[in-house]
Amino acid sequence: MSRRSRFVRAGLFVLLFFWPADASSGPEGTLTARGAVERIRARIGVEWLEETVDDFKAGDPDAAVTGIVVTMFPTYEVLKAAAALGCNFIICHEPAFYDHFDRAEELAAAGDGVLAGKKDFIARNGLVLWRFHDHWHLRKPDGILQGVVRVLDWEKYQDPAVQELFRIPETNLRDLAAELKRRFGPAHVRVVGDPGLAVETIAVLPGAPASIKQMRALGRSGVDVVVTGETREWETFEYARDAAAEGKPKALVVLGHVPSEEAGMEECARWLRTFIPEVPVVHRPSGEPFWVLK
Numbered sequence: 001m002s003r004r005s006r007f008v009r010a011g012l013f014v015l016l017f018f019w020p021a022d023a024s025s026g027p028e029g030t031l032t033a034r035g036a037v038e039r040i041r042a043r044i045g046v047e048w049l050e051e052t053v054d055d056f057k058a059g060d061p062d063a064a065v066t067g068i069v070v071t072m073f074p075t076y077e078v079l080k081a082a083a084a085l086g087c088n089f090i091i092c093h094e095p096a097f098y099d100h101f102d103r104a105e106e107l108a109a110a111g112d113g114v115l116a117g118k119k120d121f122i123a124r125n126g127l128v129l130w131r132f133h134d135h136w137h138l139r140k141p142d143g144i145l146q147g148v149v150r151v152l153d154w155e156k157y158q159d160p161a162v163q164e165l166f167r168i169p170e171t172n173l174r175d176l177a178a179e180l181k182r183r184f185g186p187a188h189v190r191v192v193g194d195p196g197l198a199v200e201t202i203a204v205l206p207g208a209p210a211s212i213k214q215m216r217a218l219g220r221s222g223v224d225v226v227v228t229g230e231t232r233e234w235e236t237f238e239y240a241r242d243a244a245a246e247g248k249p250k251a252l253v254v255l256g257h258v259p260s261e262e263a264g265m266e267e268c269a270r271w272l273r274t275f276i277p278e279v280p281v282v283h284r285p286s287g288e289p290f291w292v293l294k
């Protein structure tokens with residue numbers, strides 16, 4: 001070996017010896033689920049909340065990550081797909097265990113078979129579940145809304161001061177609803193209001209925001225339509241129906257919770273790939289839970 005070669009090898013050894021290990025990696029540089037979350041927290045751009053649903057829901061946070069599946073709801077089908085793909089870390093936007101905090105205390109106390117079956121599958125396949133809800137919404141811009149805007153191709157119509165407001169070229173309510181169905185593909189779209197209503201200013205509130213938020217948005221001066229994911233039928237639906245009956249130029253379009261936010265989790269997978277190169281990051285849609293009789 002030449003003197004120059006020995007010098008280069010010695011230099012590389014010194015560089016590697018003193019190069020700081022990735023704090024988000026486990027032994028020998030292996031990426032763990034906890035390490036992946038540390039990277040997310042370092043890049044989300046907002047202060048991490050002390051009280052949040054964004055935490056581990058199942059599995060060993062220190063398990064080595066073999067692949068990441070990003071989804072809206074970690075349904076049984078999504079979990080089976082993740083296991084089949086060899087991906088053991090699931091990042092989900094919504095709960096795994098049927099309530100907001102994933103506690104399912106009453107179901108667990110009753111020995112519920114569905115809950116037990118899901119938890120058993122997670123344990124047998126060594127899956128790790130982590131929820132990413134609060135901070136993905138708090139991010140600037142809101143990560144879910146960013147994905148929705150990408151699908152709609154409405155970046156040029158977005159209000160720079162109020163991110164959920166859009167001023168589109170004038171259309172009518174029927175055509176708007178048809179376009180939303182085409183873009184997001186829900187099994188059905190529910191609409192309250194005059195189909196021929198001229199619409200231009202739209203408030204987009206994906207998911208299931210509080211009914212009062214939906215009603216305030218619809219009551220806002222100049223807003224013609226609120227597009228949302230889901231709402232209680234005895235609250236925002238009735239508010240919108242009364243507004244239309246009073247002759248106010250107002251309408252409501254309800255897409256369903258999953259169709260209104262899934263694009264935001266696809267956006268999340270796209271974002272994660274920019275700083276998690278070691279393992280595959282796959283977006284797996286959770287799909288709607290129902291079919292519609294026609």
